[in-house]
Amino acid sequence: MTSPIPGGVTERYRTDVPARRRRGRIMQGVFLISMVVALGALAALGYTVFKETFGLVAIEDTLEPGELSVSPLEKISHDELVAILQSHVSPAVFRRLDGERPFAERSRQDVYDIVIDRVVEPEVVGSWPLNEALFQRSAIETETAHDHPQARLQWKSWVGAEFLARPMSSDPARAGVRTALLGSLWMIAITLVVAFPLGVASAIYLEEYATRSRMSRLIQTNIDNLAGVPSIIYGMLGLAVFVRVLGPLTSGAAFGITDTNGRTVLSAGLTMALLILPVIIINAQEAIRAVPSSLLEAAYGLGATKWQTVWGHVLPYALPGILTGTILAMSRAIGETAPLIVVGASTYIVADPSGPFSKFTALPIQIYNWTSRPQDLFRDIAAAAIVVLLATLLSINAAAILLRDRFSRRVQ
Amino acid sequence: MENTAAAHAPSLDAGGPAPLPMVLRRRLRIGEGIIQTFLFFAGALSIVTTIGIVFVLGSESLLFFRDPRVGLVEFLTGTRWQPTILEFGILPLTSSTLITSTIALVVSLPLGLGAAIYLSEYASQRARSVLKPILEILAGIPTVVYGYFALTFMTPGLRSIFGAETVQIYNMASGGIVMGIMILPLISSMSEDALNAVPRSLREAAYAVGATRLETALRVVVPAALSGIVAAFIVGMSRALGETMIVLISVGAGPDLTLNPFRGAETITGHIARISGGDLSYNSLDYNSLFALGLVLFLITLTLNFVSRRIVSRLREVYE
Numbered sequence: 113m114t115s116p117i118p119g120g121v122t123e124r125y126r127t128d129v130p131a132r133r134r135r136g137r138i139m140q141g142v143f144l145i146s147m148v149v150a151l152g153a154l155a156a157l158g159y160t161v162f163k164e165t166f167g168l169v170a171i172e173d174t175l176e177p178g179e180l181s182v183s184p185l186e187k188i189s190h191d192e193l194v195a196i197l198q199s200h201v202s203p204a205v206f207r208r209l210d211g212e213r214p215f216a217e218r219s220r221q222d223v224y225d226i227v228i229d230r231v232v233e234p235e236v237v238g239s240w241p242l243n244e245a246l247f248q249r250s251a252i253e254t255e256t257a258h259d260h261p262q263a264r265l266q267w268k269s270w271v272g273a274e275f276l277a278r279p280m281s282s283d284p285a286r287a288g289v290r291t292a293l294l295g296s297l298w299m300i301a302i303t304l305v306v307a308f309p310l311g312v313a314s315a316i317y318l319e320e321y322a323t324r325s326r327m328s329r330l331i332q333t334n335i336d337n338l339a340g341v342p343s344i345i346y347g348m349l350g351l352a353v354f355v356r357v358l359g360p361l362t363s364g365a366a367f368g369i370t371d372t373n374g375r376t377v378l379s380a381g382l383t384m385a386l387l388i389l390p391v392i393i394i395n396a397q398e399a400i401r402a403v404p405s406s407l408l409e410a411a412y413g414l415g416a417t418k419w420q421t422v423w424g425h426v427l428p429y430a431l432p433g434i435l436t437g438t439i440l441a442m443s444r445a446i447g448e449t450a451p452l453i454v455v456g457a458s459t460y461i462v463a464d465p466s467g468p469f470s471k472f473t474a475l476p477i478q479i480y481n482w483t484s485r486p487q488d489l490f491r492d493i494a495a496a497a498i499v500v501l502l503a504t505l506l507s508i509n510a511a512a513i514l515l516r517d518r519f520s521r522r523v524q
Numbered sequence: 525m526e527n528t529a530a531a532h533a534p535s536l537d538a539g540g541p542a543p544l545p546m547v548l549r550r551r552l553r554i555g556e557g558i559i560q561t562f563l564f565f566a567g568a569l570s571i572v573t574t575i576g577i578v579f580v581l582g583s584e585s586l587l588f589f590r591d592p593r594v595g596l597v598e599f600l601t602g603t604r605w606q607p608t609i610l611e612f613g614i615l616p617l618t619s620s621t622l623i624t625s626t627i628a629l630v631v632s633l634p635l636g637l638g639a640a641i642y643l644s645e646y647a648s649q650r651a652r653s654v655l656k657p658i659l660e661i662l663a664g665i666p667t668v669v670y671g672y673f674a675l676t677f678m679t680p681g682l683r684s685i686f687g688a689e690t691v692q693i694y695n696m697a698s699g700g701i702v703m704g705i706m707i708l709p710l711i712s713s714m715s716e717d718a719l720n721a722v723p724r725s726l727r728e729a730a731y732a733v734g735a736t737r738l739e740t741a742l743r744v745v746v747p748a749a750l751s752g753i754v755a756a757f758i759v760g761m762s763r764a765l766g767e768t769m770i771v772l773i774s775v776g777a778g779p780d781l782t783l784n785p786f787r788g789a790e791t792i793t794g795h796i797a798r799i800s801g802g803d804l805s806y807n808s809l810d811y812n813s814l815f816a817l818g819l820v821l822f823l824i825t826l827t828l829n830f831v832s833r834r835i836v837s838r839l840r841e842v843y844e
Contacts (some may be wrong), residue, residue: 136738146638153705160677313566335570341765348818352580420560450768453801466569469806476668483672
C-alpha cells in the first residue's frame with residue numbers, strides 16, 4: 113500500500129478499499145478503547161476511594177445507655193449526667209476532667225458528650241463498604257445479628273467535620289487528620305516562601321540577564337535534569353544536608369529549642385522547596401518567554417533600566433503564567449510522600465505543629481501509614497484522608513484558575 | 525528563548541554613542557548590580573543542588589565501598605541483600621525494580637500511544653477539550669493514592685482472577701500495573717506532542733495518494749514522530765524506576781530474587797524508603813548502603829533523561 117501506484121492496476125486498489133476502510137474502523141475502535149481504559153482506571157480509582165469512605169458500620173456500646181438511667185440519656189438533666197459519670201469512671205479520671213474544667217461550668221451537651229465517650233463507649237465492631245452496604249444489606253444484618261447481637265447498624269461517612277478536627281489516634285474510629293493537615297500546611301508554607309522567590313529570580317536571570325554563555329547553558333541543562341530526578345533522591349539529599357549537617361539549625365537548637373532533632377517541618381519544607389524549584393523555574397521561564405518583545409523594547413526605548421523593565425513590565429505580564437506554574441508545583445509538593453518518609457516525618461503525632469521546628473506528620477504520610485495497617489477500619493480512614501487530600505488539591509487548582517483569570521484580565 | 529534573547533540584546537545598545545544630556549548619561553547603579561547578583565545566585569542554586577546530590581550520594585557511597593566488609597563486585601553481582609548478615613548484593617533489588625517498571629511500560633506504552641493517536645488523529649476538537657483535562661487529572665493524583673489503589677483494588681482483583689494461591693498479597697504485578705496507569709498520561713501527552721509536531725503537509729500528502737486515515741496515522745505520522753515517542757518511552761521508564769510510594773505500599777518488604785511477578789519483592793526505591801523511615805543510625809553501614817543504592821538509581825535515571833532530551837531536541841531540529 114505504501115508503494116507508489118503503478119499505472120493500470122487501479123482496479124486492484126479499488127477492491128482493496130472496503131477492507132482498508134474496515135481495518136481503519138477497527139483500529140479507531142482500538143485507539144478509542146485505550147482512551148476508555150485510561151478513563152476507566154480513573155473511575156475505578158474514584159470508586160475504590162468513595163466506597164471505602166462511606167458505608168455501614170456496626171456499633172456496639174460497651175455499656176448500654178439503658179443500664180445507666182431509666183429515662184433516655186438525651187432527656188436527663190446536667191446533674192444526673194454528672195452523677196452517672198462520677199459513678200462509672202475512676203475517681204482519678206473524674207478529678208482530672210473536673211480539673212480541666214469544672215463540671216458546674218460545662219454545658220449539658222459537653223457533659224453528655226463525655227458520658228457517651230467515657231461511659232457508653234460506642235465501639236465499631238464491623239464495617240462494610242458502600243457497595244456491600246447497598247446490595248448485600250440483608251446478609252450484613254444476619255451476620256451482625258449473629259456475631260454481635262448487641263450491635264446496631266448505621267450509615268457512616270468516615271470523612272466529615274469531626275474527622276478534620278480530631279488529632280491522630282490509635283483507634284481508627286476516633287482518629288482524625290487535624291495534625292496531618294496542619295503539618296502539610298506548615299510544610300507547604302515554608303516550601304513556598306523559599307521556592308517561589310528563588311524560582312522566579314532564577315527564571316528572570318536565565319531569560320533576561322544571562323547571555324548565551326556556557327554558564328547559562330549549563331544552568332539550563334542542569335535544571336532540566338533536576339526536574340527528572342526521582343523524588344526519593346531529594347529526600348536523601350534532605351536527610352544528609354538539612355537533617356544531619358544543618359541539624360543544629362533545622363532542629364532549632366541554635367535558637368534555644370532543645371527537644372527535637374533535625375527531623376522537623378523546616379527540613380521537610382526546605383527539601384520540598386529544592387524538589388519543586390525546577391518545576392517553578394521551567395514554568396516561570398515559559399511565562400517570561402511569552403512576554404512580547406515589543407513591551408520590552410518600549411520600556412528600553414523610554415530609558416528604563418533592565419531591572420525597571422523586568423519589574424514594571426515583564427513580571428506583571430508574566431505573573432498569571434508564573435502563578436499557575438507555582439500552584440502546579442505546589443500541588444505536587446502536597447502530594448509527595450517519599451521524600452517526607454526519608455527526611456523523617458513521624459507517623460504518630462498528637463500535638464499540633466507549633467512552628468517550623470516542631471516534629472510533624474503530613475497528610476500523605478498519614479495515608480501511607482493507615483494504608484499499610486492490616487485492619488479494615490484503617491483502610492476506611494485512609495480512604496477518608498485521601499478524600500481530604502484530593503479535595504485540598506482540587507481547591508488549590510480551582511484557586512489557581514481563578515487567580516490566573518483575575519490577573520490576566522487586569523494586565524491585558 | 526534564544527530568539528527572544530537575541531531580539532532584546534541589540535535594543536539595549538541601539539542608542540549608540542549619540543550625544544545625550546548630562547542627566548541621562550550612563551551612571552553607576554548599585555541597586556541594579558545587587559539585584560543582578562541575587563538573580564545570578566538564584567540561577568546558580570540549581571547547580572549547587574546538583575553538586576549537593578552528587579556529593580552526598582558519592583561521599584556516602586564511598587564510605588560504603590571503602591568498608592572492608594563490602595566489595596564493589598559483590599555489590600553489583602551478589603544475589604542476596606540482607607544487611608543484617610552483611611550481604612549487600614544489589615541484584616534482588618534491581619531485578620524487582622526492572623520487573624515492576626517493565627510491567628508498567630507494557631501497560632502504559634500501548635495504552636498511552638493509542639490514546640495519543642486517538643487524541644491527535646481522530647478526536648474532534650470538542651472531544652479533545654474534554655478528554656485531555658481528564659487525563660491530566662490522572663497525572664495529578666498523588667502516588668500514595670495510587671499505592672492505596674494498587675493494594676485495595678488491583679491486588680484483590682488479580683487474586684480473584686488468578687487465584688489467591690498464585691498471587692501473593694504483596695506482589696510486583698499489581699504495583700507494576702498501577703504504575704503503568706500512573707505514567708500513562710505522561711506517555712500519552714508526550715507522544716501527542718510528538719504527533720502534533722509532524723507537519724500537516726505530510727498528512728495531506730498521504731491523503732492525496734489515497735491513504736486512509738489509519739494508514740496515514742500508522743505509516744506516515746507515527747514513523748515521523750517515532751523519536752518523540754521513544755523519548756516518551758524513556759522518560760516513562762525513568763519515572764517508573766524512580767517511583768516509590770506505589771511499590772512501597774503494594775510490592776512488599778523483602779528483597780527476594782524472583783522473576784515471578786505474582787510474588788512479593790522489594791525495589792530499590794521501596795527499600796530506601798522502608799529503611800530510612802525506621803530508626804536509622806547515621807554512620808552505620810546500613811545508612812551508607814542506602815546512599816549507594818540512591819547513587820545507582822540517580823545514575824540510571826539521569827542517563828535515561830539525558831538520552832530522551834537529546835532525542836526530543838533532535839526531533840525539534842528536524843521539523844522547525
